[in-house]
Amino acid sequence: MTRARVDAEGTVPPVTVDVEVRQLRLSYGRTVALDDLSLSLPGGRVYGLLGRNGAGKTSLLSVLAGFRRASAGEVLVSGEPVFENSRITRQVCLIRESGDVGDGDDRVKETLDIARHLRPSWDAEYARRLVDRFGVPLDRKVKDLSRGQRSALGIVVGLASRTPLLMFDEAHLGLDAPSREAFQEELIAEVGASPRTVVVSTHLIEEQAPLFEEVLILDRGRLVVQEETDTLLARGTTVTGHAAAVETFTAGMTTLGERRLGRTVEVTVFGDLDDADRVRAGQAGLDLTPMALQDLFIHLTDPDVHRTDPDGGPR
Amino acid sequence: MSRFRHWAVARLLFSTHLPFLVLLWVPVAVLLTAAAGVVAVVGTVNHSVWDIAVPILRWFALGYGAYLTTRMLPLCIAHGRTRREFMIQSSCFVAALTGVLGALLALGYLLEKGVYGLAGWRQQLADERLFDAPDQFWLIALCYWVLLLLWTTVGAFLGAGFTGADEGWGVIALLPAVVLAILASVATGINGLPFVSRLLGESSLGLPIGMLSCLAGYAVGLAITWGLVREIPVRTRTS
CATH class of the missing domain: 3.30.70 (Alpha-Beta Plaits)
Structure with missing residues (x-):
């Protein structure tokens, strides 16, 4: 289901999208990363995706973002398949741990320019504010950024993309505590200003828990728990x-x-x-x-x- | 959403890569003119330095093709674009880019003719070329266009083959890569590949058959590239 609203300025803010996963299987050769996984994520909520190392979190998010094709099963966003569906993929943003949103040889400002070209919902002004807040140096090459700065760049790109489905896969790794708090504040403000579907995969469970309206726990490629946090x-x-x-x-x-x-x-x-x-x-x-x-x-x-x-x- | 937005990948490449690659022509031209000057100081200039040097750009085209599928494609997917969008738009861009580069290289022959004429040097071209005079602008541009087009495409599918889900495809892709590289050499007479001259002598396919063969080879190269990228996963970079 897709819900579109028009705000006072007549612009269309991001709509929320529902996610439906049915009997998903993803294997890498003989290794099965996800097995018969089914879940449903109603739109407009913030989900915490938890799991031990190798539980299948990154695999699940990669399939949801169209980064990988599922070996079997269905992945639907707004009722449509994701993989190679440009109507859907441009509404989805996955920011990964490695913060690889730009080529290493590009400068930060060039990376933001690439996002501006490719993302129809890109908010350049918001990106500029976030860059200032997280202290990401615009003129530095991506490969020369510290781990924390690269994570911050990923978060800037994710938030400023303003996509209806936004996913962070350990995107805060390397960030110092104030920056992680800033990330939480920005995410809460964003979701509060214009509801969207957000999935945050993290190992910093207690720190990020206040964000989660619902929690998903994966274990060895299977969904163990999906429940409202409270x-x-x-x-x-x-x-x-x-x-x-x-x-x-x-x-x-x-x-x-x-x-x-x-x-x-x-x-x-x-x-x-x-x-x-x-x-x-x-x-x-x-x-x-x-x-x-x-x-x-x-x-x-x-x-x-x-x-x-x-x-x-x-x- | 406007139709303009649907060509975002092409717009990105045209606005960022094209100016950069075209501007590279300037230092190349200056460098080769200086090289001719050095040759004149230490000896006699009796061959076109441009004609000897610019065929090397095919290796640059090979690397650029690999860059497109190994770096730009994952980036575009990460920013919400599909493999199909990237393939269609980057192919159009590469066709245009190599056309512009072909024209610039042909312009280089003309400028060199002027410089050599002023300096009184002899601008001898290699015998096996499909063109035989520096002022055959369109023929030279056409030859370099198909040469760079094929080599960029070869680079694209080799890049995809060696970085996709199964690296074994990269090894298999080496065979059509060699065939297309030889085809480009035979069709244009712009050789310089080891052993190819000896194997093929100075045979030429002629202009119409040569160009049509190259365009057919380009289509084959695109089909191979699409076969390799259509389900290529975006991997997590660990660096």
Whole structure:
């Protein structure tokens, strides 16, 4: 679905676009990066894409941006296939970790000029402001930029492209803390001013978590979790107490992990706890604490954790 | 969205690459005139320095073709353009660019004729050329156009072949690359390739057949390039 609006000046701000992925498979030779992956991203939201190294985040984003052709399955943006579809690809911008938005021998200002030529929605004035804010030297060659400056250039290009679907793949790597904060502020301001679909892939989970309205967790090429951030956080609970009491309380629940310290046990459970559960825990002398998103992510993707899964696993 | 926007890749190449490549002609002309002067100081100028030197530009065309598919194509995809858009628009650009360069090289022969005439030097051209006088402007321009056109295309598909999903295609692409390079030499008489003269003697296809063969070769080269880039992935650069 595509929603177009006309603002007070009569210009058409970026529309939001929906993303639909059906039974996506991507393999590199014998290596399967994505396997039978299906997901749906309604437009106008900010999604956090989480996953361990090699989980398939970059592969997924590459297919969404038309950088690669899927081995099987469908990738639809606004209901249309992405790959080699110029109507769609010009509405999509993927900024990658390497910040390779320009040729290394080009100067920064030439890179911005290339973007101006190629991106119909390019906002040169906004790009200039962002360059100033992130301190990217316009006259320096891209290959001579520091890692952080190259990341900043990628962020400038991504934001100033003003595409309806904007994706950042670890694009903030190398940025110092103030610049990462500036990135968050700019992204929030942009999305607030003109809603668009944004996907941020990151390993800096706690730092970036405030951006996310919804979280996607990939693990070994498969979607493990897609959930609203608040709902997901509410579903992760650490139950701490006497071993026997904890065992009784968590019986039948999806447990993600367990740690023992003498007779005290700490069990991570994934699922909704209602008021009755909380009363029961209190009566048993158990301590219930909400999990941080990063801890939840670690547990949900830990290959060494024995996971009891009575309902078929977290989704 | 205007039709103008649909030719964004071509506009980019015309506005940034064309002026740069055309301006390269000036230092080349100055350098070769100076080289002729040096030869005159130490000996006798009895051959066209321009005629000896400018065929080397085919290697530059080869590299430029590879640059287009290995650097510009990923850049255009990263900025929301498709492989098909890039292929169509860059092909048109290359045809125009090599045409302009062909005309500039032909102009170089004319200017050299003037300089040599003033200096009293002899402007002998290589015997095997399809053209035999420096004032055959259009014929010279045509010869260099098809030569650079074919070599740029060869560079494009070799670049795509060696950087695509399967590098093995690059090795396979070497065969049509050699065939098209030889075709360009035979059709124009602008040789300079090792062994080709010995293999083919001084045979010439003649003007109409030679040019038509080169254009057919260009079409084949484009088809090979498209076959290699149509699903080429954009990889993450690690540098």
